[in-house]
Amino acid sequence: MAKRKLTQAEMPVADHAFYGLVWAGTVLTERVDRALSKAHDLPVSWFEVMLWLASSPDPVPASVLGNSTMLSRSQVSRVVDALQSRGLATRTPSARDARSVEVSLTPDGHRLFDEADATRRACLAPVFTDLLDQEDLEALSTVWRKLKANKEG
Structure with a gap:
């Protein structure tokens, strides 16, 4: 008997949706990590910390970075x-x-972040942002907010 793949119709929608999130997160993160490492010698974990720092007008308490990123506090400390x-x-x-410290990007850090962010956007465009319309992006953002709001649940 020939082996075949399951079709989406054969998988419960919740399972398919979850698998899709895992697949997309893994594939897109690996793609961005390769592009940032090659172009800027910047792992995606460093970029994530820089993204939060660049988004804040003020220095960010280290504890806030630990709570905001997908990294553990010890990973954030090593990245910083x-x-x-x-x-x-x-x-x-x-x-x-x-008792605490605050972290901020230097002018060189802001410059590298801007370059790396342009690389990230260019890398994701053909496989993400160019494929999705505004409604898709808003739906994904809504899903993300709902999941993140209940992360302790």
Whole structure:
């Protein structure tokens, strides 16, 4: 008997939707990681931390980075160490809490982030943003917000 793939119709919709999220996250993350590493010697984990830092007008408490990214606190700490050693980020004592530090991008960090973000967008365009319309993107954003809001559940 010949082996064949299951069709979407043979899989419960919730299972297919979950598999799709896992597949898309894995494939797109690997694609972005390869592009950023090749063009900028920048792993995607570093880019994620830089994205949060670049999005904030003020220095970000290290604990907030740990809660915002998909990385563990120890991974965030190692990434910030690496960014700092490359002159891309700085740590400063918090003015509000003497026990904590705040992290910000340096001018070189902002410059590299802008270049890397352009690379990320170009890398994703043919396989993501060019394929989806505004309604698709808004639906995905809504799904993401609902899942993230209940992440502790």
